[in-house]
Amino acid sequence: MTLHTPAESLAGAAAELLQEHDPADLLLRLTQDAARFTGGDAAGLLVRSNGGPLELLAATSHQASHLELFQAQRDEGPCVDVVRKGLAVAVTGRDEILDRWPVVGPAIADAGYSAVHAFPMEWQGGVLGGLNIFGREARPLAADQTRTAQAVADMVTLVIVQPGHLRADEIDRRVTRALGGRTVIEQAKGALAYQLGIDPADAFDVLVERSAREDVPLTRIAEDVLHQAQQR
Numbered sequence: 001m002t003l004h005t006p007a008e009s010l011a012g013a014a015a016e017l018l019q020e021h022d023p024a025d026l027l028l029r030l031t032q033d034a035a036r037f038t039g040g041d042a043a044g045l046l047v048r049s050n051g052g053p054l055e056l057l058a059a060t061s062h063q064a065s066h067l068e069l070f071q072a073q074r075d076e077g078p079c080v081d082v083v084r085k086g087l088a089v090a091v092t093g094r095d096e097i098l099d100r101w102p103v104v105g106p107a108i109a110d111a112g113y114s115a116v117h118a119f120p121m122e123w124q125g126g127v128l129g130g131l132n133i134f135g136r137e138a139r140p141l142a143a144d145q146t147r148t149a150q151a152v153a154d155m156v157t158l159v160i161v162q163p164g165h166l167r168a169d170e171i172d173r174r175v176t177r178a179l180g181g182r183t184v185i186e187q188a189k190g191a192l193a194y195q196l197g198i199d200p201a202d203a204f205d206v207l208v209e210r211s212a213r214e215d216v217p218l219t220r221i222a223e224d225v226l227h228q229a230q231q232r
Helices: 006-017 025-036 062-074 079-086 094-100 104-110 143-161 166-195 199-213 217-232
Strands: 042-048 054-059 089-092 117-121 126-136
Touching: 006 025, 006 143, 025 042, 042 062, 042 079, 054 062, 054 079, 062 079, 062 104, 062 126, 079 089, 079 117, 079 126, 089 094, 094 104, 104 199, 117 143, 117 217, 126 143, 143 166, 166 199, 166 217, 199 217
Parallel strands: none
Antiparallel strands: 042 054, 042 126, 089 117, 117 126
16 A cells, blocks of 8 residues: 555554564665655665664665665765764755765765755664665755654664564563553652642643653653652
């Protein structure tokens, strides 16, 4: 089935992760979707394994494969920059491409591309690789296209790091951990409701609002509330 929207693509990928699937096939389709949803003409993925050199993971065409491999060989280019700095890259116009990457830039321009966009594949404080999108038209991406491309890069990361099989006891351990976090939140909600003399529903809203304001996970906020309650 052809997926026509970013939401459908990401939902389809998430559904496949819950079943037996072919990672290589899924990664290629996500890479193709990234190009299509951003108006790009080609895309590729470079990743690093065990601290080694960047390697080609997927590409939408032979030409894109060549450009990705050339970046890895020369240790220069948009994906290389993304992996080094962990920040998205956006370069438009032949002159800017040539100026930024003296060796790889000419290869990108000679291939007919006038815009390059790359997005980090982040995982727990590190960067596994980069999603690179090439465009023949020298134009920046719209804000929604940028968000979509990063969402695809994030999904690609999940496809890579997801374990193929988990034992039943490991699944039980993870479920228990999730339930434990929910228990802490419920206890904190009750403690806060008692302290402030408010309804538990309002206490939950207070927890959520504080989590958003301080940019701290809800479970950690709940643990702080319980710790403060125990000190009284």
